[in-house]
Amino acid sequence: MTSPPRRYLDNAATGWPKPPEVVAAVVRAMTEVGATAGRGAYRSALEATALRDRARRAVAGLLGADPARVVLSTGATVALNVAFHGLLQPGDHVVATAADHNATLRPLEWLRARGIIDLSIVPCDGSGRVDPRAVRLAWRPATRLLSSSLVSNVTGVRQDLAALSRVVREHDGLLVVDAAQGAGLVPVDEIAAVADVVAAAGHKWLQGPGGTGWLWVREGLEPEALVQGGTGTASTCLDMPGALVERLEAGSPDVPALAGLAAGIEWLARHGTAAVAGHVRALAAAAAERLAALPGVRVVAVPDGAPIVSFTVADYHPADVAALLEQIAGVEARAGFHCAALVHRHLGTADGGTVRVSFGPFNGPADVAAVVGAVAAVVGAAGDGHDDGISLTRPAWQT
Ligand SMILES: Cc1ncc(COP(=O)(O)O)c(C=O)c1O
Secondary structure (H helix, E strand, O other), X not given: OOOOOOEEOEOOOOXXXXXXXXXXXXXXXXXXXXXXXXXXXXXXXXXXXXXXXXXXXXXXXXXXXXXXXXXXXXXXXXXXXXXXXXXXXXXXXXXXXXXXXHHHHHHHHXXXXXXXXXXXXXXXXXXXXOOHHHHHHHOOOOEEEEEEEOEOXXXXXXXXXXXHXXXXXXXXXXXXXXXXXXXXXXXXXXXXXXXXXXXXXXXXXXXXXXXXXXXXXXXXXXXXXXXXXOOOOOOOOOOOOOOHHHHHOOOOOOHHHHHHHHHHHHHHHHHOHHXXXXXXXXXXXXXXXXXXXXXXXXXXXXXXXXXXXXXXXXXXXXXXXXXXXXXXXXXXOEEEOOOOOOHHHHHOOOOOOEEEEXXXXXXXXXXXXXXXXXXXXXXXXXOOOOOXXXXXXXOHHHO
């Protein structure tokens, strides 16, 4: 028996396929530029520096921010670690949310377990949304910051960060936002307007290569460096340089990856973030509706931030469902807890987690039909593997 063709539906983990312009930018940086950034005045070193700075400017453009406040990193996890370890002081109290990813919860728990900070984790509702009143109740005189994700990576549901930020402002605290699942789908300039720090991945909805991410820190806030080392500047001085970007970017950057990140953000701008987000959200909405109509299938929440559909199938372990989806329809989906330690207690999925499908710009109605048809086959329902009724015009970037 031949295997069905591959259908990648794990874009919340990392986007794939990447736009051809991104691949071309990576290849060009590797094959034609080669040198590293910020480390020389010869022609290709200057070009590598320009590629790195183009990525920084592209991120700053998304945020409506000064590029000098944008630190490039290897992912959202590293960016969040830089923020927490660099900003928190012994004795600080932090409020985090049960909807958060381990990229925030684990560094905060690490600091708590070593007696450096106190940590309160506020609950979320059955879709992963946090009530700002819970944050207000958890706030203490020693609370330094609220850490919240922009969009849950398990349910695709968006937090009301404007409301959360009002609570933070009432107390003169800081708001650190993990925008890994929102940047590229949600206007992050609106988030930067209410936050003090925003971290994100570049390899998910921003269409960049793996190993890319960034941290934006508002003017006036100066995290300590998590990593010390060479910056290509002030080399005779043993102290880290004072400027934010130099201080927080020690070591040689991954220039090909950053060239790809710039190309990804430029690709999004060319096609329009709203158009791309509209396309992927329409696919997720269709999948959520059709899956929920199948017997024994529970769609955990209706996504309103990222095109993520998390579901369970009665009497099946999520890992078995994911394996069957691949066997039946070639669907590559993730099963389990999705690196989110606590949210499943609130979603009613603590026993095994969920199956998660997430749609990218290069998916289409046939992918929705494939996943719905495969789940229908698993539950023994009459097949719903057709893609009519999902009235989407083929987006320009797919032609
Ligand atoms: C909400 C959220 N935060 C943080 C991360 C970590 O991102 P990265 O893999 O770029 O470190 C992820 C990745 O899955 C995520 O979904």
